[in-house]
Amino acid sequence: MxxxxxxxxxxxxxxxxxxxxxxxxxxxxxxxxxxxxxxxxxxxxxxxxxxxxxxxxxxxxxxxxxxxxxxxxxxxxxxxxxxxxxxxxxxxxxxxxxxxxxxxxxxxxxxxxxxxxxxxxxxxxxxxxxxxxxxxxxxxxxxxxxxxxxxxxxxxxxxxxFFSAVERLPLPNRSEAPFLVFLPEGEFHEIPLLFAHYGLLAQGRRSVYLGQNFETDLLSHLQRTFRPRAIVTFYLMDRGVESFVNYLDTLRSELPGVELFVGAPERVAGKLDRPPEGVRLFTEPAAILEAFSEQ
Missing domain, CATH: 1.10.1660.10 (Multidrug-efflux Transporter Regulator; Chain: A; Domain 2)
Incomplete structure (x- = not known):
């Protein structure tokens, strides 16, 4: 080659x-x-x-x-x-x-x-x-x-x-409200997501890994099923700022009061003047871990 x-x-x-x-x-x-x-x-x-x-x-x-x-x-x-x-x-x-x-x-x-x-x-x-x-x-x-x-x-x-590293960690306390970790529908690049999931577990937090391509229609079930502490997701593909904002608004409406940690590359996140209320936006995957430690 x-x-x-x-x-x-x-x-x-x-x-x-x-x-x-x-x-x-x-x-x-x-x-x-x-x-x-x-x-x-x-x-x-x-x-x-x-x-x-x-x-x-x-x-x-x-x-x-x-x-x-x-x-x-x-x-x-x-x-x-x-x-x-x-x-x-x-x-x-x-x-x-x-x-x-x-x-x-x-x-x-x-x-x-x-x-x-x-x-x-x-x-x-x-x-x-x-x-x-x-x-x-x-x-x-x-x-x-x-x-x-x-x-x-x-x-x-x-x-x-990352999957192997996660298996070596102790099981988290199931009585704690979890962080829910997933990629939006149509997103499949899960390496940054796996890093966030591992980082949460390594900090002793309960993280539920829902994986890639999580259907938007299922968001409404998350609140009553898990009562999550926060959502962690990565919006990686550039589908335009309107599509990005619409997805953030959907998360906020389906999960009212739940803090949202959203990772996105600068070419996507940089198009927003400011993140919507309740959304913490990151352009580097590793920076999310530092934000977790504040929770």
């Missing part, structure tokens, strides 16, 4: 001009070119650049990294993981997880993810490793585009990570 320069920019966080300069000055990559002179990179070139970018952020000079073999780059990455610098290790974990996804290597992915969790814990692994990983893979705020094979693979591994 060949990757275009714009794909490499997203995955590495590097600008196209920087990538071209490294190619020209240091011979770091050897892209193939189409008949119209468009660059394309194979998987091994992408993995190499991911590793170089992570090591550069650890303080290594690009001129030295460009001279290294893949084996030498890997050894330097392992050295960073063993060092005291947690920040350097975080960058390497992101790179290793992306590379495992490119290889469809589930075992390697799980091993690197478990290693991050061992050092950081689940919540910090999500914030510091998985959020950058999802951003680079284009999965943090899904915009309704068709996912590639790699994105499907990565998304399902992370879903499994």
């Amino acid at each position: 060949a990757y275009k320069l714009k794909d490499i920019e997203r995955m590495t966080g590097l600008r196209s001009g920087t990538i071209r300069m490294w190619e020209k000055r240091y011979g770091l990559l050897q892209p193939v070119r189409s008949e119209t002179n468009i660059r394309a990179y194979d998987k091994e070139e992408v993995k190499k650049l991911l590793l170089v970018e992570a090591l550069k952020r650890c303080g290594y000079r690009i001129s030295n990294l460009a001279k290294c073999t893949p084996q030498e780059l890997t050894a330097l990455a392992e050295k960073e993981l063993l060092a005291e610098s947690e920040e350097g290790a975080v960058g390497v974990w992101v790179q290793r997880l992306l590379s495992a996804a490119l290889d469809f290597d589930e075992l390697a992915f799980q091993q690197w993810l478990n290693r991050a969790v061992f050092h950081l814990g689940h919540l910090q692994t999500y914030r510091r490793v998985l959020v950058p990983l999802l951003q680079r893979a284009g999965l943090l705020w899904n915009v309704g585009k068709a996912e590639s094979l790699h994105e499907h693979f990565l998304s399902n591994l992370i879903r499994g990570f």
Whole structure:
């Protein structure tokens, strides 16, 4: 599979001009070119650049990294993981997880993810490793585009990570009023939702996970069935500000007096002058956890 320069920019966080300069000055990559002179990179070139970018952020000079073999780059990455610098290790974990996804290597992915969790814990692994990983893979705020094979693979591994993490937590007190956690009808990208669900349970709160694509017609049953403490949902697809406001109004009318925690990307939330009364709006999934702690 060949990757275009714009794909490499997203995955590495590097600008196209920087990538071209490294190619020209240091011979770091050897892209193939189409008949119209468009660059394309194979998987091994992408993995190499991911590793170089992570090591550069650890303080290594690009001129030295460009001279290294893949084996030498890997050894330097392992050295960073063993060092005291947690920040350097975080960058390497992101790179290793992306590379495992490119290889469809589930075992390697799980091993690197478990290693991050061992050092950081689940919540910090999500914030510091998985959020950058999802951003680079284009999965943090899904915009309704068709996912590639790699994105499907990565998304399902992370879903499994959260389901497994939830199973390890103690059961919450069933006498408490629950937080109800679900996605609106037509929404299927549940990674931010799973993070919120795990975060609530990790704080010792009762969270009822109702999942993706929760039918609007069922909202009227939630109040009498659960008497919820709050609703947590994510409105991810940009269907226009009117559709977003209508959904918020529907939640407020069907669940009067229930506080609403709503996550939405800036391209959606930014269209509102202010959130409606009773709605707490967030543009970063991790920020919702801090709001939960105030409850």
